[in-house]
Amino acid sequence: MKAFFILIFAVFIATAPVVAQNCTPDAGVVSLGVSGMFPDPNVSPNLPDGTIGVAYTTTITFVVPADSLVDLSSILGFPFPPVTLTVNYFEAVAPVLLPAGLAAVCEPSSCQTTGGSNGCMAIEGTPTASGTTPISVTGFFSLNVPVSVPVIGGTTQILPATFAPYSLTINTGSVSIDENSSPIASVFPNPFCSELSVGFVSAKNQNTVVSIFNATGQLTETVSVTAKQGENIISFATASWESGAYYYAVIQNGHIMTSGSITKE
Structure with a gap:
């Protein structure tokens, strides 16, 4: 044993x-x-x-x-x-x-x-x-x-x-990356309470998925949209979410293009 x-x-x-x-x-x-x-x-x-x-x-x-x-x-x-x-x-x-x-x-x-x-x-x-x-x-x-x-x-x-x-x-390091190859994302407010917005810049019109995961990596909520070229904003109603750490991911063509951590008060 x-x-x-x-x-x-x-x-x-x-x-x-x-x-x-x-x-x-x-x-x-x-x-x-x-x-x-x-x-x-x-x-x-x-x-x-x-x-x-x-x-x-x-x-x-x-x-x-x-x-x-x-x-x-x-x-x-x-x-x-x-x-x-x-x-x-x-x-x-x-x-x-x-x-x-x-x-x-x-x-x-x-x-x-x-x-x-x-x-x-x-x-x-x-x-x-x-x-x-x-x-x-x-x-x-x-x-x-x-x-x-x-x-x-x-x-x-x-x-x-x-x-x-x-x-x-x-x-981040010091390696130069072509910024047009992946969306530039920001989340606000952070920390958040009753609402969370994820803003990102897309290089072209394409299907985009924005997903939120809790601290254990379990999916909390996901939204699929047809992003337009340029700036896009996706909002989530978060009043019912438990307080704590979360993670967001912006997914295009089946790949996670950018992600980061956020906090619910």
């Missing part, structure tokens, strides 16, 4: 030059043979910063235990002592929100890592916009339940894996 909670497994963050292949699990972390999360996403900083126009890659290594002690009380509907379950696999889900210019790929490519083995996810590319973005890596576990467990004994259960988001900051 390698961990008390199924949601605890090793994640190691490292940086390396960009290569045209999927990621490789970090051998140093794998050799430890323990479950955990390294570094802890609740401790800042965690993911290394990037710079506009400079190639970037970060590898998250998953070390999945062969088995884990799990509390099944919420599934059974009554109190029941924790039970050791065999882990079939952990399947990672790529972050919904990534800085403009970056993408996530897995090894194996299915993002499915067998219990007792190792896998990884690389976040890589060339950033095109500055700002801080929450990187929320989620997923789920496939687990075999012993026949001795009442009600669900002998079945396979799929349990979600939810973790605090990492934080990735892209700095």
Whole structure:
């Protein structure tokens, strides 16, 4: 038995030059043979910063235990002592929100890592916009339940894996970027209360999506418009939103062109 909670497994963050292949699990972390999360996403900083126009890659290594002690009380509907379950696999889900210019790929490519083995996810590319973005890596576990467990004994259960988001900051640097290639965005007011406006300059008439995410990377609201060439303003009614940190993203042609952080009072 390698961990008390199924949601605890090793994640190691490292940086390396960009290569045209999927990621490789970090051998140093794998050799430890323990479950955990390294570094802890609740401790800042965690993911290394990037710079506009400079190639970037970060590898998250998953070390999945062969088995884990799990509390099944919420599934059974009554109190029941924790039970050791065999882990079939952990399947990672790529972050919904990534800085403009970056993408996530897995090894194996299915993002499915067998219990007792190792896998990884690389976040890589060339950033095109500055700002801080929450990187929320989620997923789920496939687990075999012993026949001795009442009600669900002998079945396979799929349990979600939810973790605090990492934080990735892209700095401006000194690299010159063609400003016509991406919209220049501003948000006001910031902090906001009952209404928020996102203004952006579009290089041409084109479909544009403006999305707002909460601090955990979950989508709060999204609007799709046909932006006109030049200045555009999209407004959101935010009185019902909870106070705290949010992130906005302006998306064109399926790519996040610019993003940043905002605060609800």
